[in-house]
Structure formats: structure tokens, C-alpha cells
Amino acid sequence: MSKKNIDKLLIFALGGVGEIGKNMYCVQYANDIIVIDSGLKFPEEDMLGIDIVIPDIGYLTENRDKVRGIIITHGHEDHIGGLPYVLKHLNVPLYATKLTMGLIEAKLKEANLLGTTNRILINSESVLSLGVLTASFFKTNHSIPDSVGVALDTPEGVVVHTGDFKFDQTPVNDQYADLHRMAEIGKKGVLALLSDSTNAERPGYTGSERSVGIEIEEVFRKAKQRVVIATFASNIHRVQQVFDAAAATNRKVTVIGRSMVNVVSIASELGYLHIPDGMLIEPEEVNKLAADRVVILSTGSQGEPMSALTRMARSTHRKIDILPGDTVIIAATPIPGNERYVGRTVDELFRIGANVIYGPGSVTGVHVSGHGSQEELKLMLNLIKPKYFIPIHGEYRMLRQHAILAESVGIPKEDIFMCDIGDTVEIQNGAARKGSKVQSGNILIDGLGVGDVGNIVLRDRKLLSQDGILVVVVTLSKQDGKILSGPDIISRGFVYVRESEGLLEEANRIVTNTLTKLMNENVNEWASLKTNVKDVLGRFLYEQTRRRPMILPIIMEV
Amino acid sequence: MSKKNIDKLLIFALGGVGEIGKNMYCVQYANDIIVIDSGLKFPEEDMLGIDIVIPDIGYLTENRDKVRGIIITHGHEDHIGGLPYVLKHLNVPLYATKLTMGLIEAKLKEANLLGTTNRILINSESVLSLGVLTASFFKTNHSIPDSVGVALDTPEGVVVHTGDFKFDQTPVNDQYADLHRMAEIGKKGVLALLSDSTNAERPGYTGSERSVGIEIEEVFRKAKQRVVIATFASNIHRVQQVFDAAAATNRKVTVIGRSMVNVVSIASELGYLHIPDGMLIEPEEVNKLAADRVVILSTGSQGEPMSALTRMARSTHRKIDILPGDTVIIAATPIPGNERYVGRTVDELFRIGANVIYGPGSVTGVHVSGHGSQEELKLMLNLIKPKYFIPIHGEYRMLRQHAILAESVGIPKEDIFMCDIGDTVEIQNGAARKGSKVQSGNILIDGLGVGDVGNIVLRDRKLLSQDGILVVVVTLSKQDGKILSGPDIISRGFVYVRESEGLLEEANRIVTNTLTKLMNENVNEWASLKTNVKDVLGRFLYEQTRRRPMILPIIMEV
Known part of the structure; x- marks a missing residue:
């Protein structure tokens, strides 16, 4: 019989459960705390005037001597966007893969924090010894390259955090998920799994990113004039496929929109994006080429009012006009709340006389989600075979659907923990239960002010906005x-x-x-x-x- | 050869094109104007503090002696909601079918206009002589009974307005659409068609309302405790099916939420809803019955903060609590902009421990749209065979998709008119062209104020709301x-x-x-x-x- 543990394992979220965004998960054993991700959330519609929302990290600053480091699973804003605020108050080692770190560094540079942070590059083979905890990694498929899941070895057993993931059986650039490592981890026995619930409401499988490339190339080929394609800048596999499709159809590509220009530059510098020589042209050169030789790769897939696509649609872009007969591809699904903005952009584009390809990816074929659907979530559960399951990354209803899926693959109801932020799952000698809550909440950021806007100010703004x-x-x-x-x-x-x-x-x-x-x-x-x-x-x-x-x-x- | 016409036919919209809502269409020949529908629109997100939006009817009040009447196609708010404001300034005869008129009268009563308006009941066999114009009607399928389309005989030819419609091949209560009359009208020759574009972006066919009834009965049968079902009050066919399913599964029904109580009362009084004796119970009686003998029919399918379902989800409803194990059906699709409200309601219901059936109707089976999809829109175009086509009821992108469908069934591009509000289509001696604009716009209603809030006030509210x-x-x-x-x-x-x-x-x-x-x-x-x-x-x-x-x-x- 094994020796009894005196200490407990604590697992809790400071953000990312009961909400989409500001992901931050913590695993603590006695005097060692590991933080996974440090994201931001965009304000809800009743947070008037607020720019962004980050987690309350009071628990971590109070226990700053225990925090061994922050591990980042991938480079999306909801996983890295809180870092400039968090690192200011909690200067601990930061672990991330190459592309993820590149994106973080751009952020820290803007915040003047590049000189003072301790950044350590990892890859999927890395093993980190962090106090009594040991972290290893496995590659996942997601809508940004270099995404990883984390396996934390603790005195109580292994805790697995999936990060954001899908299973793409035909990934771009042969970036396969580490199926074998996941199987191996699962086979050895896993104490607890924290898994991505974003698409837990969606039946079936999520499509492969490669299918998008095929469709994009088809549109490029058929288009008689210029093609404008808007997508998320960070979806570098998709950006790669835009370049590939342009090469295959003898078109040149110009890149517009601040975040698209930034990401294309970082990703190609770091070797995640391969742009054939002479393929990239300046926006000013567009008019020198025949219309059917041009692709314009742009931001604005969410109809953001100041984005390049919105400006072009309103004919207020400084460099590029969309002309009647041009083809515009919106290769994204509107994030809930953005439907009207996207709709208005589509209206404007149609008014100009453009052909617009928009709508759900399942209809257009030019977009797939980066998150696994129900069958993939079950596959993850079956690979990892955890004793305890904690659904993460999602509104309550998504966590609940994920819990239903977990029950359907045989995890007993009492071994599934539905957590709000601050809720702890305590595990001692293999037995898990809900522990006491730790400090948690929303910190609202308005301009330069961090936390100086709260309920009274928001209530006044609401009142003022009505009458x-x-x-x-x-x-x-x-x-x-x-x-x-x-x-x-x-x-x-x-x-x-x-x-x-x-x-x-x-x-x-x-x-x-x-x-x-x-x-x-x-x-x-x-x-x-x-x-x-x-x-x-x-x-x-x-x-x-x-x-x-x-x-x-x-x-x-x- | 026929005699040349000196006068012109004018067709224009004061609301309902380039937008969803505030439908109001006008057909004018010389000194006779017919108005079709008089709706309201809910405010867009930048219209802070505004309650509702109605069309500017300046053109009609300036030509009040020419307006022969307002014909209402059906009883939805976006077709009747403007009447209390419009009739105050334009007291002309109002034509509507029985249920539609019943819903209008409830509205006029609240506005103290019941005594002063001239209301004339019509049915699908009515023929109205209105100046040189003659109106006849045809039954359509929609998500409210007693919906009609309008055929206006003018000196230039017949103008057909579809109202809102779908083609339901297995309608509830055998309320079939007048396919034969539509065919007859089309065969005789139609000058212009104005047709509903709401679902012009959706491929295929819209499902039959009857399929919803089958699914609802199935859920009622399986549910081990009480069932709460939220849907639009005006969808009386669906409400009927709820009562039918309750009868088939030996449950009693209680009705909660102001608009649901109102509509159930109006519709059963007028004979559009058949409730078996003893089936209806008061909310207070719910707790006296076994849980598996109860259905609660409620408002709140859009997650509206003050609705009965939202109150029950937050455990703040005065009379009814939802208990763990109860089943809640949200039989509706969120209107764009309402997704977050519905999502939050679902979250609350899951937190209580209810089983919640929600999401797209295509997945749940408990909701179908009231508007025809692309194949139905083509069927309407092929039945009516118009010379000219004017897509109506929709944002610009929906009108554009409808225009693409019209081209696909052989209507020449130059015979399709994309109109904004106030744009006129002038037809003289069979030839159509865009004429000069008439006065049009949004009238914003805030509290009792009609039109006293405009751009400056809204800009100030926006500023105030931000900082x-x-x-x-x-x-x-x-x-x-x-x-x-x-x-x-x-x-x-x-x-x-x-x-x-x-x-x-x-x-x-x-x-x-x-x-x-x-x-x-x-x-x-x-x-x-x-x-x-x-x-x-x-x-x-x-x-x-x-x-x-x-x-x-x-x-x-x-």
C-alpha cells in the first residue's frame, strides 16, 4: 500500500469556465503552483465603455512565492492577451512554443515588458521540472500552429489540460496531433482531464482545415477579377493556404490590415509561413496588375468597424477600392454578437456590386472551426481515460453538454466537476471533492484604468445611455x-x-x-x-x- | 393596339427593404394609393434608449386624400405594430382578416383608438374596389394563421405582394396555401411581384410546422417530470400543437406570460385555437398535479430579461419554479442579437438542473421558420411569373440573394429592382424604371416621444455610455x-x-x-x-x- 499524502492537489480556474475567454487555469500542490494560459475576454454588452476584461489574480499575487511559472498553450488573445497585465504584477517564468512566444513578444514589446520578463522556449518534447510538478506536452490541432496540450505529473497523479484542440486528420503542413503520445499518457493512467468545451454543443466532427484550402483555390480559379479574402490573422494555416492557392492560380498577394501584416511578418520570420519569392506585393502595386492576377488578404472577417475589409466595403480605405465584379470571401463565422456587423459589411459589399461568399462554413466551405465537435471530444476522453473530468473553455451550457458527453463514454456523474471561476477541486489520496473557493472575478480595463470601473460606474453609463x-x-x-x-x-x-x-x-x-x-x-x-x-x-x-x-x-x- | 396610359403606376416601400421590420409598401396609380402593412422595427444596437422605430409617413400624410386604405397581410408586430401611430395621423379604412383584426384591435384598444378607426374584415375571397385599384387575396402559410398575399389589379396590370410566406405541404389545421389561386393569377399575367426575402440566404426548403408537433409530442412523452415550452405567442399553430401533444400525453396546460395569455385568449375566442375542455389550468394548480401531468406554456423564447421563462430560470417567477429534472423546450431560433440572452437563460436552466432542449431547429426538431427558403422562393417566382420583380422583407444581402434566385429562374437582370426605402419603381405603358424618391426614413419612438430623439441625442447617449x-x-x-x-x-x-x-x-x-x-x-x-x-x-x-x-x-x- 502506498504512503498517505498529507498535502492536497488543487485544480481551479481563474477564468475560462462559465465564460468564453480570459482563460487561466491553476494546478497547485502544496508550495508549487503552475498557471496555464493568461487570456483576456472582450466585454459583454452590459460592460459599457470597457475595452477588455482580465481575471482577478489576487490569489496568485498573494501566493507569488509559490508560482513556478505560466505555461501558454497557444497564441490566441483569449490565452495570451492578459499577459501584459499579469506579468506586471507577477513576474514569473513564462513557457511557450516558438510561434506562441513570437506573438507574446510582440505584445510585451508594446507594453515595454520585453526586458523584464523571463521567457523560456519549449517544444512538444520539452519536460519541465517545476517544484514537485513536472510538465510535458503534446501537439494538438487548432486554428493556429504550435498549439500544445499539457500533462502535469503531480504527487497525486497526472493532470492533463488539452488547450484548445480539434482532431484534424489531414492537417496543413503535416502538423499532426500527437495521437500516440496522448494514447501513451492515457494508458499510463490519468487522474484528471481538463478539456476544451467550445464546440461541445455541436454534433459530429469538425471539418479539416485542408478542405478550406481546396475550396479557396476553387474560388480563386473561378473569379474573373480580384479576390479579397478576410480571415483571422492568427490562422496561419489558412493564410498559408491563401498563398498556396494564389500560387496555383497565378495570382499575387497583397496583405492589408495591421494584425494581418504583423502576423504574416512574425510567422514567416519564424518559419511557420512559407511565401514563394515574388508572391507578395505592396497594396500600391495592385492596380498595376490585371484584376485576375490579384489576391487581397485582409483583416475584418468579423465586420469590425475600423478593419481593412469594412473600410474597403465603405470605400474609405486609403489604398484599395473594391470594384463591381470583384469576389470577396469572408472566411470566418461571426462570433456571437458580431452577426450584425458582418451582415452590414456584406450589405455594403453587395451594394458595390461585389460577389460575396459569406455565411456558415458548412454552406460556403471556406471556413472550419478550430475546436473539436462532440465526436472529437469523446475521442479525447477515450484516449486520455481520466478518473476525474473537469470541462473547461465555455459558457455553462457548453460545459454541461461536455459533461453529458463524458457520461456517455462512461465517466460516472460524481467524477465530473462543473466549476465556476474560483471553485477548487481538491484531490487527496486519489479522492476528489469540491474545496473552498479562492479569490476570483473580472477586472475591467477601460483605457489606461485597470479596475477603476465597477458596478456603480457601469450602472451610471447604462442609465445615461438609455435616457x-x-x-x-x-x-x-x-x-x-x-x-x-x-x-x-x-x-x-x-x-x-x-x-x-x-x-x-x-x-x-x-x-x-x-x-x-x-x-x-x-x-x-x-x-x-x-x-x-x-x-x-x-x-x-x-x-x-x-x-x-x-x-x-x-x-x-x- | 391598346390606348397609351397618361398616368403612371408607382410602387415603393416606406419600410421593409434594406432592413428587417417596419414593413410598409405602397402602390399608387394617379389619385389612388393603397398601403400594404404598417409595421414597427426594434431598435438597432446604436439606437440607445429607443423603444421602437416606425416609418416616416410624410408622403402619405401629404397625400392623405389619395390614400384609399391600409391592407394588413398578417398579425405580426413588424406588419401591424406601427398602426397605433400611423392611424393617429392617417385615419383611413383598415382591411384585415379575422385573427389579424383581433390582434390589431387589442393594440388599438390600448392606444384608445378603437372608437375612431374604420375597420373592415376581409377573407381570402374578398374583392375590394379601391379607386381604380382592385384588391383580391390568396391564403399563404406562415407562422401565424390567417396570413394572406395581395393581388392588386391596376390599369398597368396586376401587382402581387406575397406578405410573409412559406409553402407548408402538411400545414396544421389543414390551412393550405391557395396554390391554385396563385397559379391562376400567374397564368393571367402579372406585371410585378413583391416577394418575401427573409430566408433568401437559406438553401433548400423550410420544414413543415407539423414536424414540430410530432417532435414536441415525443418530448412530452419521454419527459419524466414537468415540461416547460417557450415559443412565440403569435405562432398559434404551434400553440395548438402544444395543446394537442398535451392531450395525447395526458398532461394539463397552464399558460404564463402576458402576450401568451393575451394571444391564447384572442385566438380561442375567434376560433383559431381549440382547447379541449378541462385542459387549461391556472398556474396555481400546477403544484396540485403530478409532475408528469403538467405542461407550462410560456413566453421568453428569446431570453427577454422580463419574460416568464427568464424569471423562472432565475427562480424569481411569482408562481412557478423550475425543478431539477424538469424539461424545458425553447421552441424558437434566437433573432440575431438575442443569442446571448437565450444563451444566458439556457445556462441558468442548466444550473437549476433542468434538461434543456435548445439550439437550431434543424438540430432540435422543435422549431421551423415561418419563411420560405430558396426553393420555395423560386416556386413562388415560377407560380406568379412576373414581368418585373422587387424583392422585399430583408436586409440588402437578403434582397440581393433573392434577386440572384430570380435571375436563376429566368427573370432578366434589368427587370429586377433593388429598392431602398423611398425608391420608386415607375411603370408606364408596361415599361418600368426607377423614378424619383419619395420622403422616407426612421421615426424613433422613446417613451411617449415620437420623433423627438434624433442623431444628436443618440450621439450624446453613445458618448455618455462609453466614458x-x-x-x-x-x-x-x-x-x-x-x-x-x-x-x-x-x-x-x-x-x-x-x-x-x-x-x-x-x-x-x-x-x-x-x-x-x-x-x-x-x-x-x-x-x-x-x-x-x-x-x-x-x-x-x-x-x-x-x-x-x-x-x-x-x-x-x-
Whole structure:
């Protein structure tokens, strides 16, 4: 019989469960903590004015001497985007594969953190000894090259984190997933699996990236004029296939959009993208070539208002116009919430007279997801054969669907842990249970401010966005409390002032009467005056307009 | 040879082309105008605080003596929702079928317009003589009963308007579409067709409503506890099938949610819904029955925050709780923009422990669209065989896809008219061309205000929602222009004041210095003081925070 462990293994997420984005997972054994990924999330629609959201890392900064390092599974924003903020407060070693590190370095450079961070390159053969924990890796297929899964050897057993993955049986550049290593890990016995739930709602298999290349080449071949293709910059396999298809159809490629130019440059420098000599041309050279010799590779597949594709669609791009008869391929599926933006871009393109290929990848053939569907998730479960299962990467409903899949391949319900951020799974002597919560939450970033916008500010922004604001200013005499000037009412975002003069005049009368009456009654504490003005004016405006603008009374005294 | 016409036929849309919603189409010949439908649109995401949007009907009110009536094709909000506003300014006869009229009357009653409107019931056999124009009708299949298409006989020929439609070969209640009448109309010759483009992007055929009934019954039969089913209240065929499935599986039904209760009552009174005796129970009776004897028919299929389903999911419904093991069916597809709301509701339901059936109808089988897909649109084009084609009901890309379908069945490109709102198609002696534009646009309704919110107000709301507002108040002396009080700075929606005291103190110093300096330079026009404060403070705040709050300087004088 084995010796009993006194310490416990803790597994928890600071981001990425119950949500899409800001992925951050932690595995702790006694005095050693490993962090996997450090992502950002884009704000939800009620987070008005917020730029990005990152995890609360209070638990990690409080235990900073225990954190042995951050391992990054791949170079997408929801896995690396939080690093500039996190590394500022937690300067620990950072482990990533070559392309992933290249993308991280571009980010750290912008944040002036390149000089102060300890970055260690890994590959799928690396073995890291991190305190009592040992990390090894396996290649996965995803919509960005150089993605890995992590196997952490702990005193309680092996914990596997898949990263984002799919199983692509015909990957581009022969970048096969490490099926054999996964099988080997599974065969040896795995204590717990954390696996990607992004597509857990989707039946069947996700298509191969290679099928996209075939379709793109077909479109290039048929197009009688120029082809514009928009896709995610980081999908380097797809970008490679655009270059390949251009070569096969005797077209030259120009690259536009800041992130596309950046990624193409980083990826080709690091050897992840192979561009034939003379294939790349400057945007200015496009007009010198025959229309059927040109491909324009662009950002903007999500209809982002400032992106290159959106500018071209609105005919406001500095260098390139789309002409009637050009073909535009939108090689992406809109992220939920972006459908309207993409729709509007498609409308504009059709108005110009372009042929537009858009819509679900299952119809167009020019896009496949980077995440495995239900059959692939079951394949992962069957390969790894974990004792305990923790679905990660997804909204609650996706985690739940993943749990249903796990049950269907024989994992007992009580061995599946549905976690919110901060929930811990404690494992001691092979037995797992939910432990106490650790600190966790959303840190909102607005401009340069990190965490200085919270619920009150957001509630005010929401109020202001609905019915605007009325500022009521009045100057009172210090001596006798009489009104010396005002009340003046200034409104913004409430009504067209010119068409509502009568309403605002009446409002002014009501405020004046209220103040006069209160003063006659010798009510002159400011708080009470303000509350009365708010109430009376608010009621009047609601009766007249059925709107509830924010009312801000300001009393000056001279 | 036929006599030449001196007058022209005009066809135009005041709403419903280049957009989804606020449908309103007009056919004019000389002094006779017929209006088809009078809908509303829900606000786009940049129309902050707006409740609904209706068409600008300036052209109709200017020509009010020519308007012979408004014909309504069916009772959905995007076809009838504008009536309370339109009839207030344009009291003309209103023509609608029985159920449609029932739904309209509920609306007019709320708006106190029931006494003053001239309402005429029609059915699919009606023939209306409206000036030189004659209207007849044909039944269509749609997701609400009693839907019709319109054939208008004009001196130039017949104009057909399909309304919303699909071809359901196995409709509920044997409500078959008038295929034979459509064929007859087509055979006699049609000048122009206006046809529904909502699903023009979707290949194939739309499923039959009956298939939904079969699936629902299957779910009811398998469910071991209560079933909650949320769907659109107006989809009375589906509601009928819920009652039928409940009868077949020995369950009783309770109805919750205001619009569901209303529509069930109107539809059963008018004979469109047949509820077996004793089948309907009050929500209070639910707990008296065994769980597997209950169906709860509810609103909230779009995850609307105040709907019955959302309240139940959050355990805040007054009368009904959802329990672990209950089955919840969301029998609808999220309208673009609502995906997140529906997703959140599903998350909450899963957290409670319910089994949730949700997702695309093609996967779940519990929902089909009410609009025809590409093959059905081609069938309509082939039945009606119009000389000219005007795609309607859709964003530009949907109209464009419909135009592509029309070309594919042999309509020449030059005979297809892509219209924006206000564009006219002029037809004279059989020849059609784009004519001059008529007045058109969006009227925004916010609370009781109709048209008192426009671009400036919306721009301010947008600004306020992003970074909030800073109000800067200062009281100056009338005599010498000196500062008597202030400057005071009050912010809302900008930063947490408590955590940003230093920032706001510094801002105050900067404003004071700016004002003092200007006054020393004898700059004392208010406009110039205000502009300077705005500029200096705006620049400071942007440097410090990268935010651009609205800055509202107010100068008081005593």
C-alpha cells in the first residue's frame, strides 16, 4: 500500500469556465503552483465603455512565492492577451512554443515588458521540472500552429489540460496531433482531464482545415477579377493556404490590415509561413496588375468597424477600392454578437456590386472551426481515460453538454466537476471533492484604468445611455439661502432641445417652485433640496415623456 | 393596339427593404394609393434608449386624400405594430382578416383608438374596389394563421405582394396555401411581384410546422417530470400543437406570460385555437398535479430579461419554479442579437438542473421558420411569373440573394429592382424604371416621444455610455467676472470617485488655473471660457486615462 499524502492537489480556474475567454487555469500542490494560459475576454454588452476584461489574480499575487511559472498553450488573445497585465504584477517564468512566444513578444514589446520578463522556449518534447510538478506536452490541432496540450505529473497523479484542440486528420503542413503520445499518457493512467468545451454543443466532427484550402483555390480559379479574402490573422494555416492557392492560380498577394501584416511578418520570420519569392506585393502595386492576377488578404472577417475589409466595403480605405465584379470571401463565422456587423459589411459589399461568399462554413466551405465537435471530444476522453473530468473553455451550457458527453463514454456523474471561476477541486489520496473557493472575478480595463470601473460606474453609463442626463444648477446665497442664479437646466441625450422648449421651460418652473417652497418652509440642507428636486423633476419628466433621465442637481453657494 | 396610359403606376416601400421590420409598401396609380402593412422595427444596437422605430409617413400624410386604405397581410408586430401611430395621423379604412383584426384591435384598444378607426374584415375571397385599384387575396402559410398575399389589379396590370410566406405541404389545421389561386393569377399575367426575402440566404426548403408537433409530442412523452415550452405567442399553430401533444400525453396546460395569455385568449375566442375542455389550468394548480401531468406554456423564447421563462430560470417567477429534472423546450431560433440572452437563460436552466432542449431547429426538431427558403422562393417566382420583380422583407444581402434566385429562374437582370426605402419603381405603358424618391426614413419612438430623439441625442447617449460625463460648474461675479464659487467637478459613469480622488483634484486645479489665466488675459466671453475648459480638461483626462468623457462646462453668474 502506498504512503498517505498529507498535502492536497488543487485544480481551479481563474477564468475560462462559465465564460468564453480570459482563460487561466491553476494546478497547485502544496508550495508549487503552475498557471496555464493568461487570456483576456472582450466585454459583454452590459460592460459599457470597457475595452477588455482580465481575471482577478489576487490569489496568485498573494501566493507569488509559490508560482513556478505560466505555461501558454497557444497564441490566441483569449490565452495570451492578459499577459501584459499579469506579468506586471507577477513576474514569473513564462513557457511557450516558438510561434506562441513570437506573438507574446510582440505584445510585451508594446507594453515595454520585453526586458523584464523571463521567457523560456519549449517544444512538444520539452519536460519541465517545476517544484514537485513536472510538465510535458503534446501537439494538438487548432486554428493556429504550435498549439500544445499539457500533462502535469503531480504527487497525486497526472493532470492533463488539452488547450484548445480539434482532431484534424489531414492537417496543413503535416502538423499532426500527437495521437500516440496522448494514447501513451492515457494508458499510463490519468487522474484528471481538463478539456476544451467550445464546440461541445455541436454534433459530429469538425471539418479539416485542408478542405478550406481546396475550396479557396476553387474560388480563386473561378473569379474573373480580384479576390479579397478576410480571415483571422492568427490562422496561419489558412493564410498559408491563401498563398498556396494564389500560387496555383497565378495570382499575387497583397496583405492589408495591421494584425494581418504583423502576423504574416512574425510567422514567416519564424518559419511557420512559407511565401514563394515574388508572391507578395505592396497594396500600391495592385492596380498595376490585371484584376485576375490579384489576391487581397485582409483583416475584418468579423465586420469590425475600423478593419481593412469594412473600410474597403465603405470605400474609405486609403489604398484599395473594391470594384463591381470583384469576389470577396469572408472566411470566418461571426462570433456571437458580431452577426450584425458582418451582415452590414456584406450589405455594403453587395451594394458595390461585389460577389460575396459569406455565411456558415458548412454552406460556403471556406471556413472550419478550430475546436473539436462532440465526436472529437469523446475521442479525447477515450484516449486520455481520466478518473476525474473537469470541462473547461465555455459558457455553462457548453460545459454541461461536455459533461453529458463524458457520461456517455462512461465517466460516472460524481467524477465530473462543473466549476465556476474560483471553485477548487481538491484531490487527496486519489479522492476528489469540491474545496473552498479562492479569490476570483473580472477586472475591467477601460483605457489606461485597470479596475477603476465597477458596478456603480457601469450602472451610471447604462442609465445615461438609455435616457441621457439633466443637470440642474442653482446658486444660493450663503447669507440668506435665497436663489441668486438659476435654476438652469442643461440636458444631454434626453430630447431634441429645440423641439422640446416648452417641456424644459415647464421643468424649470417646477424646479423653481419646489426650491422656493422648500425655502419658505426653511428646508435648506442641501441633501434635502437635491432629493426634492430629483423626485419632483423625475416624476414630471416621466409623466410627460415616459423617460427616466439621470437627474444631477448641483447647488453652488456664494 | 391598346390606348397609351397618361398616368403612371408607382410602387415603393416606406419600410421593409434594406432592413428587417417596419414593413410598409405602397402602390399608387394617379389619385389612388393603397398601403400594404404598417409595421414597427426594434431598435438597432446604436439606437440607445429607443423603444421602437416606425416609418416616416410624410408622403402619405401629404397625400392623405389619395390614400384609399391600409391592407394588413398578417398579425405580426413588424406588419401591424406601427398602426397605433400611423392611424393617429392617417385615419383611413383598415382591411384585415379575422385573427389579424383581433390582434390589431387589442393594440388599438390600448392606444384608445378603437372608437375612431374604420375597420373592415376581409377573407381570402374578398374583392375590394379601391379607386381604380382592385384588391383580391390568396391564403399563404406562415407562422401565424390567417396570413394572406395581395393581388392588386391596376390599369398597368396586376401587382402581387406575397406578405410573409412559406409553402407548408402538411400545414396544421389543414390551412393550405391557395396554390391554385396563385397559379391562376400567374397564368393571367402579372406585371410585378413583391416577394418575401427573409430566408433568401437559406438553401433548400423550410420544414413543415407539423414536424414540430410530432417532435414536441415525443418530448412530452419521454419527459419524466414537468415540461416547460417557450415559443412565440403569435405562432398559434404551434400553440395548438402544444395543446394537442398535451392531450395525447395526458398532461394539463397552464399558460404564463402576458402576450401568451393575451394571444391564447384572442385566438380561442375567434376560433383559431381549440382547447379541449378541462385542459387549461391556472398556474396555481400546477403544484396540485403530478409532475408528469403538467405542461407550462410560456413566453421568453428569446431570453427577454422580463419574460416568464427568464424569471423562472432565475427562480424569481411569482408562481412557478423550475425543478431539477424538469424539461424545458425553447421552441424558437434566437433573432440575431438575442443569442446571448437565450444563451444566458439556457445556462441558468442548466444550473437549476433542468434538461434543456435548445439550439437550431434543424438540430432540435422543435422549431421551423415561418419563411420560405430558396426553393420555395423560386416556386413562388415560377407560380406568379412576373414581368418585373422587387424583392422585399430583408436586409440588402437578403434582397440581393433573392434577386440572384430570380435571375436563376429566368427573370432578366434589368427587370429586377433593388429598392431602398423611398425608391420608386415607375411603370408606364408596361415599361418600368426607377423614378424619383419619395420622403422616407426612421421615426424613433422613446417613451411617449415620437420623433423627438434624433442623431444628436443618440450621439450624446453613445458618448455618455462609453466614458460617462464630467460636469464643471463655476459661479462668476457679474460685476468683475471673478470666480465666486467653484469650479466644482461632478462625474458620473467616468471613474470610481473614491479611487480617483487625486485625478479629480488635479482636474480641478487645471480648470481653476485655466479660468484664472483667461480672466487675467481679459477673456471673459462664456463661449470662449467653456471651449477652453473643455479642451484643457479633455486633453488632461485623455492623457491620464485614455478616456474621453463628455465634458459639460456650466457658468453661473450672480
